[in-house]
Amino acid sequence: MERKYNFSAGPGTIPVEVLEEAQREFLVYREAGASVIEISHRSPEYTAIAESARSSLRSLLGLSEDWHILFLQGGASMQFYQIPLNFLREDQSADYLVTGAWSKKAVTEAKRFGRANTAASGADVDFKAIPDPTTWDLTANAAYVHYTSNNTIFGTQYPSEPVTEAPLVCDASSDFLCRPFNVDGHGLIYAGAQKNIGPSGVTVVLIHDDFFRTRKDDIPTMLDYGTHVEKLFNTPPVFAVYLVEKVLRWLKNLGGLEAMENRNVAKADVLYERIDRTDFYRGTADRDSRSLMNVTFRLESEELEVEFIAEAKRNRLLALKGHRSVGGARASIYNACTLEAVDALVSFMDEFEKEKG
């Protein structure tokens, strides 16, 4: 049983050092006398884990004490609903920048509450590019502007954080902590953990207190951010938070977000360079919008793509199939993916082209 090179789009690969540490202490967590999954979420041990995870997030992103840090359940999909439920009044607009499947889903849920305005959409170019900011049709006095910083399915990513008058709300699920991030101007940032910072089952939600205070009254208990800001209301997903804490520590020890960016840029450069070198592989995203995290490409035919993915798997390169809605190939090279893995993929791509090209 050996570990292979894993390019899964999510749940994605996790640093092997983190897995090994978790494995070692899986039966007995430190002095607890029990596994970390068997202890109370109100125990000093879990409290320390959650606090350490929060403290790492504050230090990595430079978050002041004005930011609330929550570990919620339900994934980004639940946030699509919970955000307008808390922050969009009937007589208000919220602007949505639609850059793919996930932002479209976010708009759908927001329409239940107020005017959810599609201020920009990449639909007319099949989402292969992030719409140019000069074309955005933003609303005056919008409650917020929602964007998806990276689009897993289409392999696109905002080159930098947007700048808007209204508070930004960012779905950062698939590129969270992949590089330095300017939180200024943001009211809320959320990320399902299962791509860049841990396993599935927990969603990190960061809310600036100024934005938090604009939320509506009389929200159902579990869906009211106030419930979770105030206290640990019910049992959190302990094991998921525990692993997130370890991944964040790993990231800090690597040197934080700048070091991570260097590493991610190096990986992406190698891979895009390989794609661009010949016409055998064709990148699907516009160069200016290319993602550091999800590298999407096509081959000449669907038959050849199927062969490529299957042959890669036989060569210990896992999960290179594109999303079922768009086809093609996709290599997700999240934070925990190593340069070694990317090099192995590039070598295989060379071989495959030599054989089939």
Added chain:
Amino acid sequence: MERKYNFSAGPGTIPVEVLEEAQREFLVYREAGASVIEISHRSPEYTAIAESARSSLRSLLGLSEDWHILFLQGGASMQFYQIPLNFLREDQSADYLVTGAWSKKAVTEAKRFGRANTAASGADVDFKAIPDPTTWDLTANAAYVHYTSNNTIFGTQYPSEPVTEAPLVCDASSDFLCRPFNVDGHGLIYAGAQKNIGPSGVTVVLIHDDFFRTRKDDIPTMLDYGTHVEKLFNTPPVFAVYLVEKVLRWLKNLGGLEAMENRNVAKADVLYERIDRTDFYRGTADRDSRSLMNVTFRLESEELEVEFIAEAKRNRLLALKGHRSVGGARASIYNACTLEAVDALVSFMDEFEKEKG
């Protein structure tokens, strides 16, 4: 680092065989080439895990194909809201049997939708007994009757499933699969996994198709049971479901729910017998309502209780403190708690009484 006897009320103890198996395959899951937490939730591996968990539930509870089996996030607390959101219309009543803190919370969320009628309440006897069915004030044509089969905080449990005209909705979080359970008459049964069947982060929801079909239209996507009945909509809490699958298999291999009941009755008998033997320990629940899962008791003074709990911890007996809202001592002896653990606790109780009595 040794494992101690763990009486945590939740997250609770997990069979050590299950933990050991999960530890062994933590870095590489079978042929997957990656940890189970690093693989796609649409992979054949995860699909097989979820199917096996469903199949175990069907076989343990004798569920026909008319039952939908969902693995959701958000805990029982989210179900308190999601159930009336889906099933309680404005012009309808739902009956709630209030037997403790959790059922009270369930009523609060239901009041947002229709008439949430408290058909019975144990409040006047400080929840030390399950109200007698002959005293229940049920509503004609109620959408459903909600009850909490076991009350973790007060140490009470329904002696058997209620019988009502309206469909039953059961919060079985703290005694799920502790003994044979008659699903007839139920429309929906839900249970946070973290007490009897796994770690925190997943809630099992069983819905009978007849009841499912009575749900309202136009429910927000993630909160609509229909979304999850139809397909795997978004990333599930993979690791939690994976462990639940193992615990269910463990339970089947033990002999199923009848064998489990025998084991649970044996443990509870030993412990209640010890409590009743002298006046030093005083059980807090009425005998007819005593829980097989959470054994709650008091000592003569709060000081003595503090000493008891601390001294127990020094003797490798963990988490015996009662819930912060009621005080006293509580031994949670869920399915995975062994008779050996209960025997160790009883011996300690004998010693402690000898010393302090």
